[in-house]
Amino acid sequence: MKTLLNIGLVLALAVSANAKEIKLLNVSYDPTRELYQEYNDAFAKYWKTKTGDDVVVAQSHGGSGKQAQSVINGLGADVVTLALAYDIDAIAAQAKLLPANWGEKFPNNSTPYTSTIVFLVRKGNPKNIHNWDDLVKAGTSVVVPNPKTSGGARWAYLAAYAYALETFNHDDAKARAFIKQLYKNVPVLDSGARGSTVTFAQRGIGDVLLAWENEAHLASKEFGADKFDIVTPPLSILAEPPVALVTKNAKKHGTTEVANAYLNYLYSDEGQEIAAKNFYRPRNQAIATKYAANFTQLKLVTIDQEFGGWTKAQATHFADGGVFDQIFQPQN
Amino acid sequence: MTPVATTLHLPRAGTQRRSTSEPPWVRWLLITIALLFLTLFLFVPLIAVFAQGLNKGIGFYLKTLSDPLAWSAIKLTLIAAGISVPLNCVFGVCAAWAIAKFDFRGKNILLTLIDLPFSISPVISGMIYVLVFGAQGWLGLYMNADKPWFPWLAQWLNVHDFHIIFAVPGIVLATIFVTFPFVARELIPLMQAQGRTEEEAARVLGASGWQTFWRVTLPNIKWGLIYGVVLCNARAMGEFGAVSVVSGHIRGETNTIPLHVEILYNEYNFTGAFAVASVLAFLALITLALKLWAERKNAALHAASQ
Numbered sequence: 001m002k003t004l005l006n007i008g009l010v011l012a013l014a015v016s017a018n019a020k021e022i023k024l025l026n027v028s029y030d031p032t033r034e035l036y037q038e039y040n041d042a043f044a045k046y047w048k049t050k051t052g053d054d055v056v057v058a059q060s061h062g063g064s065g066k067q068a069q070s071v072i073n074g075l076g077a078d079v080v081t082l083a084l085a086y087d088i089d090a091i092a093a094q095a096k097l098l099p100a101n102w103g104e105k106f107p108n109n110s111t112p113y114t115s116t117i118v119f120l121v122r123k124g125n126p127k128n129i130h131n132w133d134d135l136v137k138a139g140t141s142v143v144v145p146n147p148k149t150s151g152g153a154r155w156a157y158l159a160a161y162a163y164a165l166e167t168f169n170h171d172d173a174k175a176r177a178f179i180k181q182l183y184k185n186v187p188v189l190d191s192g193a194r195g196s197t198v199t200f201a202q203r204g205i206g207d208v209l210l211a212w213e214n215e216a217h218l219a220s221k222e223f224g225a226d227k228f229d230i231v232t233p234p235l236s237i238l239a240e241p242p243v244a245l246v247t248k249n250a251k252k253h254g255t256t257e258v259a260n261a262y263l264n265y266l267y268s269d270e271g272q273e274i275a276a277k278n279f280y281r282p283r284n285q286a287i288a289t290k291y292a293a294n295f296t297q298l299k300l301v302t303i304d305q306e307f308g309g310w311t312k313a314q315a316t317h318f319a320d321g322g323v324f325d326q327i328f329q330p331q332n
Numbered sequence: 333m334t335p336v337a338t339t340l341h342l343p344r345a346g347t348q349r350r351s352t353s354e355p356p357w358v359r360w361l362l363i364t365i366a367l368l369f370l371t372l373f374l375f376v377p378l379i380a381v382f383a384q385g386l387n388k389g390i391g392f393y394l395k396t397l398s399d400p401l402a403w404s405a406i407k408l409t410l411i412a413a414g415i416s417v418p419l420n421c422v423f424g425v426c427a428a429w430a431i432a433k434f435d436f437r438g439k440n441i442l443l444t445l446i447d448l449p450f451s452i453s454p455v456i457s458g459m460i461y462v463l464v465f466g467a468q469g470w471l472g473l474y475m476n477a478d479k480p481w482f483p484w485l486a487q488w489l490n491v492h493d494f495h496i497i498f499a500v501p502g503i504v505l506a507t508i509f510v511t512f513p514f515v516a517r518e519l520i521p522l523m524q525a526q527g528r529t530e531e532e533a534a535r536v537l538g539a540s541g542w543q544t545f546w547r548v549t550l551p552n553i554k555w556g557l558i559y560g561v562v563l564c565n566a567r568a569m570g571e572f573g574a575v576s577v578v579s580g581h582i583r584g585e586t587n588t589i590p591l592h593v594e595i596l597y598n599e600y601n602f603t604g605a606f607a608v609a610s611v612l613a614f615l616a617l618i619t620l621a622l623k624l625w626a627e628r629k630n631a632a633l634h635a636a637s638q
Contacts, residue, residue, distance in 0.1 A: 025582060033599055034599075058582050058583055058584055059582075059583050060581045060582045060583070062581060070580055072467065072468060073462050073466035073467050073468055073469070074465075074467030074472060074495060074497060074498055075498040075582075076493070076498065094468070095467060198597070198598060198600075219600075222600040252493055253493065
C-alpha cells in the first residue's frame with residue numbers, strides 16, 4: 001500500500017514537472033543564498049510583467065569549486081553564478097557546456113557585482129586585529145574555509161599573499177613564509193564560506209574570520225551587531241564573482257532566452273540595488289554612491305596585476321602539489 | 333508474613349541472591365550509570381531537539397514545516413524510504429534465504445558483499461554513483477558518444493534529458509545502497525539458528541518451494557524481518573552522506589529532510605533547522621512505536637497459542 005502510494009507520488013511529481021511554468025536552475029556559491037532569494041523574486045515579477053510567464057528559479061548552493069564539479073558531473077544548471085572565473089573555466093574546459101569565451105558575454109567580464117575579503121572579529125576586537133600581519137601573531141586563531149573547495153577561501157588566500165608581496169617588495173620566498181605562518185594559525189578548514197561563518201559565529205571558534213565582505217555584514221546582521229566587529233584591512237583583493245549562461249543545458253531545457261534575461265537583469269538598476277543591499281559592491285556608479293556607507297574604501301589589488309590571472313594563480317597555488325599544499329600542514 | 337515463615341524462607345532466598353547477582357551497591361551503581369548515560373546522551377538531546385524547534389513558538393514551528401521547500405524535502409524522504417525499504421526487504425530476504433538455507437560456492441564472497449555498504453564510508457557510496465552515472469561517468473560517455481550502441485536509446489535519454497544523479501533516482505539508488513545490509517544482516521543469524529529441518533520436513537511432505545517459503549520460512553522469520561525493516565527505514569530516512577553527494581542540493585527538488593536541516597542551519601535559521609529535525613525525530617519515534625506494537629502483538633499471539 002505504502003509503495004503504491006509512493007509510486008503515485010512519484011507520478012504526481014513527474015506530471016507537475018510538465019506544468020507550464022518556466023524553471024531555471026541557478027547553481028551558485030555559498031554566501032549568495034540571501035542575495036538570490038531576493039533577486040529571484042524581483043526577476044520573477046519583472047519577467048511576469050514583461051512576458052506574462054511565470055518563472056521559478058531553483059537554487060543550489062555550496063563551495064564554488066564543489067558546485068562547478070557538480071555541474072561538470074551533470075547537475076543541470078541553466079546559469080552558474082560562482083565565486084571566481086576559474087571554476088566556470090573548468091566547466092567550459094572539462095564538460096564543454098559553455099564556450100571558452102563566456103566571460104565576454106556580459107558586461108564587466110560577466111561580473112555584475114564585486115566584493116572583497118575583510119575580517120570579522122569578536123566585539124571590541126580583543127586581539128587588536130587591524131591588518132594582515134596581525135593574523136600571523138602567535139596565539140591568534142584564524143578561521144577560513146578550504147581553498148581547494150571554496151572560492152572565498154581562494155580569494156582570502158590570495159588577498160593575504162598580495163599583502164605579503166606588497167610588504168616584502170615582491171619577494172616570493174618571504175611571502176610564502178608569511179602565508180605558511182598564517183595557515184599555522186588556522187584550526188579548521190570548512191569546505192565552504194558559510195560553513196566557516198557558522199564555525200566562527202555559532203560554534204565560537206577562532207579570533208578572526210576571513211570572510212567575504214557581504215558574508216561578514218550578513219553574519220553581524222543575523223547574530224546581532226553587538227557580537228562582532230567588521231575590520232576592513234587597508235589592502236585586500238578585488239574579488240570578482242562571475243556569472244555565465246550554461247549554453248548547452250539551457251538549450252536542452254529551452255530556457256536560453258529567459259536565462260539570458262535573468263543574468264542581464266542583474267545589471268539593471270533593480271538588480272544592482274538588490275546586490276548593494278546585500279553588501280555586494282555594485283558596478284553601477286550611481287547605485288554605488290547611494291550605498292557608499294555600506295562599503296569602506298580600501299586599496300584593492302586585482303588578480304591579473306598580482307598573480308597574472310586565474311589560470312596561472314590556480315596552477316601555482318591551488319593545484320595538487322601547489323603552494324597551498326606545500327605550506328599547509330593539518331594540525332592535530 | 334510471620335517471622336517464622338521468614339526465617340524458614342531466608343536461607344534459600346539468601347543463597348539464591350548470592351549465587352546469581354552482585355551486592356546491591358554494585359547493582360545500583362551500574363543502574364545509575366546506565367540511566368545517567370541514557371539521560372545525557374539520549375533523552376536530553378531528544379528533548380533539546382523539540383525544545384529548540386519550538387523556541388520561537390508553535391506558529392513559527394508550523395510555518396517552517398508548511399514551507400513548500402520543507403514539505404518537498406519531507407515528501408522526497410518518504411519517497412526514497414518508500415521505494416528503498418520494500419526493495420531491500422525483498423533483496424534482504426532473498427540473500428538471507430540463499431545464505432542460511434543453501435550451500436554453494438562463493439557464499440562467503442556474497443556475505444562480504446552484503447557487508448560492503450557497512451564497511452565503506454557513505455560519501456564513497458555516493459561518489460560511486462557519480463562516477464558511474466555522472467555526465468563524465470559511463471552514462472555520460474554513452475549519452476554523448478558519437479556512435480553509441482543502440483542509438484535510439486541514447487537519443488531517447490538525451491531527448492528526455494535523463495538524469496540519475498542530481499535527481500530523484502540517484503537519491504533512491506544511494507539510499508538503497510547504504511540500507512542494503514540491514515534486513516539481510518538481521519535475518520541471516522536468525523535463519524541459521526533455526527536451521528533447515530522445518531523446510532526439509534515441508535519438502536518431504538510434498539510442499540513446493542514457494543509453499544515452503546510462505547508457510548514455513550516466512551512465519552518463522554516474521555519478527556526478525558520486521559525488526560530489520562524498522563532499522564532499514566530509520567537509516568533510509570536519516571541518511572546524509574551518500575545522499576548529499578548525489579543530491580546537487582536543488583531546493584524544492586533534490587533535498588531530503590537531513591539535507592534541508594543542514595541548509596536551514598547554514599542560513600542561520602537554527603530554530604527552523606531544529607523544527608525540521610524534530611520531524612525526523614518524530615518519524616523515528618513512530619518507527620519505534622510500530623516496532624513495540626509488533627513485538628507486543630507477537631508476545632500476545634504466543635501466549636494465546638500456549
